[in-house]
Amino acid sequence: MKIERRDFLKGVLGGGLLLAAAADPAAGRSPGKEPPPNAVGILYDATLCIGCQVCVGACKQANDMPAEHTGPEPLWDNPRDLSAKTLNIVKKYGSGDYPVKDTVAGYSFVKRHCMHCLDPACVSACPVSALLKNPDTGVVTYDKKACIGCRYCQIACPFNIPKFEWHSATPRIVKCQLCSHLLAKGGISACCAACPTGASLFGKVEELRQEAKRRLAMTPGEVYDFPVAALGSRESQQHRAGRYIRQVYGESEVGGTQYLLLAGVPFDKLGLPALPDESFVALADGIQYAIYKGMVYPLVVLGGLIYMIRKGEGGKH
Amino acid sequence: MAAPTPLNKRIYTWNFWACAAITGLAVFFIIKRFFFGIGSVSNMSDGYPWGIWIAYDVVVGTGLACGGYAMALLVYVFNRGEYSPLVRPALMTSLFGYTLAGISVMIDLGRYWQAYNIFLPWRSNFHSVMFEVAVCIGAYVLVLWVEFAPAVLEKLKAEQLRTRLNRVIFVFIALGILLPTMHQSSLGTMMLMAGYKLSPLWRSGFLPLLFLLSALLMGYAVVMVESFICQAWFKTPSEMPLLIKISQFMPWLLGFYLVVRLESVNLAGNLALAFNGSLQGNMFLLENILLIAAFVILVRPGNRAQPKMLFLAAVAVVLGASLYRLDTYIIGFDPGTGWRYFPSVPELVITLGVVATEGMAYMWVVNKLPVLPKAEHA
Numbered sequence: 001m002k003i004e005r006r007d008f009l010k011g012v013l014g015g016g017l018l019l020a021a022a023a024d025p026a027a028g029r030s031p032g033k034e035p036p037p038n039a040v041g042i043l044y045d046a047t048l049c050i051g052c053q054v055c056v057g058a059c060k061q062a063n064d065m066p067a068e069h070t071g072p073e074p075l076w077d078n079p080r081d082l083s084a085k086t087l088n089i090v091k092k093y094g095s096g097d098y099p100v101k102d103t104v105a106g107y108s109f110v111k112r113h114c115m116h117c118l119d120p121a122c123v124s125a126c127p128v129s130a131l132l133k134n135p136d137t138g139v140v141t142y143d144k145k146a147c148i149g150c151r152y153c154q155i156a157c158p159f160n161i162p163k164f165e166w167h168s169a170t171p172r173i174v175k176c177q178l179c180s181h182l183l184a185k186g187g188i189s190a191c192c193a194a195c196p197t198g199a200s201l202f203g204k205v206e207e208l209r210q211e212a213k214r215r216l217a218m219t220p221g222e223v224y225d226f227p228v229a230a231l232g233s234r235e236s237q238q239h240r241a242g243r244y245i246r247q248v249y250g251e252s253e254v255g256g257t258q259y260l261l262l263a264g265v266p267f268d269k270l271g272l273p274a275l276p277d278e279s280f281v282a283l284a285d286g287i288q289y290a291i292y293k294g295m296v297y298p299l300v301v302l303g304g305l306i307y308m309i310r311k312g313e314g315g316k317h
Numbered sequence: 318m319a320a321p322t323p324l325n326k327r328i329y330t331w332n333f334w335a336c337a338a339i340t341g342l343a344v345f346f347i348i349k350r351f352f353f354g355i356g357s358v359s360n361m362s363d364g365y366p367w368g369i370w371i372a373y374d375v376v377v378g379t380g381l382a383c384g385g386y387a388m389a390l391l392v393y394v395f396n397r398g399e400y401s402p403l404v405r406p407a408l409m410t411s412l413f414g415y416t417l418a419g420i421s422v423m424i425d426l427g428r429y430w431q432a433y434n435i436f437l438p439w440r441s442n443f444h445s446v447m448f449e450v451a452v453c454i455g456a457y458v459l460v461l462w463v464e465f466a467p468a469v470l471e472k473l474k475a476e477q478l479r480t481r482l483n484r485v486i487f488v489f490i491a492l493g494i495l496l497p498t499m500h501q502s503s504l505g506t507m508m509l510m511a512g513y514k515l516s517p518l519w520r521s522g523f524l525p526l527l528f529l530l531s532a533l534l535m536g537y538a539v540v541m542v543e544s545f546i547c548q549a550w551f552k553t554p555s556e557m558p559l560l561i562k563i564s565q566f567m568p569w570l571l572g573f574y575l576v577v578r579l580e581s582v583n584l585a586g587n588l589a590l591a592f593n594g595s596l597q598g599n600m601f602l603l604e605n606i607l608l609i610a611a612f613v614i615l616v617r618p619g620n621r622a623q624p625k626m627l628f629l630a631a632v633a634v635v636l637g638a639s640l641y642r643l644d645t646y647i648i649g650f651d652p653g654t655g656w657r658y659f660p661s662v663p664e665l666v667i668t669l670g671v672v673a674t675e676g677m678a679y680m681w682v683v684n685k686l687p688v689l690p691k692a693e694h695a
Contacts, residue, residue: 081654124444124445124510125446125510126442126445126447127435127441127445127447127448127451128431128434128435128437128440128442128448129441129442145431146434146440147427147431148426148427148428148431148432148434149426149427149429149431150425150426150427151366151367152445152507152510154366155366155508155510155511155650156510156511156512158512160364160652160653160654163363164363164366164427165427166354166355166356166361167353167354167357169351169353169354170428171354171355171427171428172427271654273513273653275512275513280509280510280511280513281510283509283522284446284509285444287506287509288446288449288503291502298495301495301498302491305394305490305491305495306487306491308393308396309393309487309490309491310487311396312393312398313487
């Protein structure tokens with residue numbers, strides 16, 4: 001077969017159109033989503049965290065999670081990272097043995113658990129709605145009665161939060177659900193209730209964002225009031241304001257999250273990746289939506305196929 | 318062209334028992350998995366939640382099983398009836414490939430006993446790519462069984478049922494083209510959700526298009542490879558004239574695929590990553606060199622007329638496109654937290670068991686059912 005120049009150009013042009021069509025759905029979507037009306041979350045301030053891990057223990061107690069032994073002897077709970085037994089963990093960033101806290105050359109703590117994204121990839125990925133975002137509080141919850149264990153949520157989560165019970169015959173996905181069982185009783189998440197310094201602060205997302213802005217506006221080294229446990233609680237402590245990185249992590253990352261972080265060390269050093277403002281859900285969703293909206297295109301194609309096959313059959317007889 | 322007939326040769330040969338032994342070992346590990354969890358037999362982890370059971374058995378496996386889809390497209394949509402002797406063997410491999418992919422999924426699903434939740438409307442998540450893929454593949458397995466049924470009914474001499482089925486089979490043929498178009502492209506969309514965890518050498522908005530094209534490429538290439546192998550092993554008549562015809566449009570398909578594949582990486586400014594000597598870069602090069610080699614062979618009509626060259630090119634397409642899929646799901650995927658993945662021995666044995674089961678089923682069916690063209694007497 002001889003490839004004519006004109007045909008080749010036609011092919012390239014057609015290809016280009018397809019390319020444009022495939023790229024289009026991603027465009028025109030505004031980055032970031034508005035939080036649900038009563039969205040609640042946590043503001044973690046690494047400059048206030050003393051690394052005591054009381055929150056890790058309180059989380060285990062509140063959620064009936066087993067101790068995790070990683071040392072040579074099974075004496076106490078010492079998880080190394082989030083796992084199927086650990087929903088919440090405090091990790092440490094360290095550079096050499098320079099002792100100054102919250103500096104790049106020194107060290108910093110970071111508390112990791114589910115971010116409760118405003119546009120959660122896990123919820124979009126889950127084929128059976130086992131992961132859902134509460135329309136009121138915005139908490140991302142898990143239902144083992146729905147889950148089929150496909151682990152697509154683990155692939156999709158940009159923060160690698162959902163964990164799987166690899167050594168169980170009836171495995172579940174395990175992740176922080178912001179103590180929704182305590183919220184239902186009017187309480188707050190166990191990690192915030194237990195935190196002795198107010199480093200983990202529970203509250204409404206809008207108010208937490210304002211609180212984060214207030215802290216970024218503080219003069220480093222000056223003494224200020226910091227609320228403890230929850231925003232609006234009666235308890236507060238006085239601390240010197242830290243030297244914050246000028247960023248509230250979670251304000252815009254992948255469309256924004258309900259877990260917000262402040263720190264004195266760049267977030268990528270704390271294991272929190274630099275992420276675009278647009279959630280990865282948007283692109284995949286856009287393409288799926290463009291092709292499958294109302295199943296119109298697939299049905300049209302099916303009709304066309306049936307017509308062509310019948311026509312072909314008619315020719316043969 | 319000879320009508321399809323059972324080969325009626327010895328089934329239980331040395332090959333068959335070798336396959337049976339591998340399957341037996343695989344069954345042992347599968348039982349272990351159901352009692353002690355997936356972690357007891359596999360190296361999958363929270364960083365690499367999908368291993369070869371998904372990447373090979375399902376993603377590559379169903380791609381290799383696209384022969385039925387690719388041939389049906391040719392015969393029924395482009396109305397090229399002359400290819401019909403290739404349809405039935407292609408359908409059969411599709412049937413095996415997809416059925417076994419379905420079984421692999423059930424081994425891989427952590428909470429397999431709740432798998433039916435996908436089909437409960439109040440549980441279904443229409444936004445989920447996984448939902449679309451699962452429903453489409455499930456439906457396609459059923460469609461394949463119906464499409465293949467005439468071969469079984471012929472054997473059972475159930476003429477009345479066969480005539481009745483023939484009256485409505487066009488619906489199933491149409492679905493047999495629509496469903497793979499949908500889920501094969503969605504297998505690409507699926508990994509878009511991995512976001513930055515998927516290397517820019519594979520991540521692009523063109524994943525759905527590239528997966529669809531790779532499915533077609535693999536479909537035609539597998540039909541060719543299968544035809545050559547049957548000819549060598551079962552002494553079925555040569556189908557060279559038909560294979561030459563199919564190979565005429567392979568360069569077009571391959572060329573289009575390669576332009577999209579390479580340009581999508583290049584336009585995003587990421588082509589330099591291919592040459593940084595990393596595993597990801599090298600695998601990217603290997604995957605595309607295989608396909609470029611096939612393109613170079615197939616673009617010359619003289620080469621297409623030579624069985625050896627055609628066979629080589631088809632094998633290169635199968636390997637290159639399979640590698641593209643494996644790379645997208647495993648090599649190109651890095652959760653970025655120090656996790657590593659290489660399949661464990663039991664994990665590999667289970668995958669090999671799936672392949673071996675397919676081999677046994679193939680040997681049994683071609684000998685018992687009218688699928689392959691009548692053998693030339695040797």
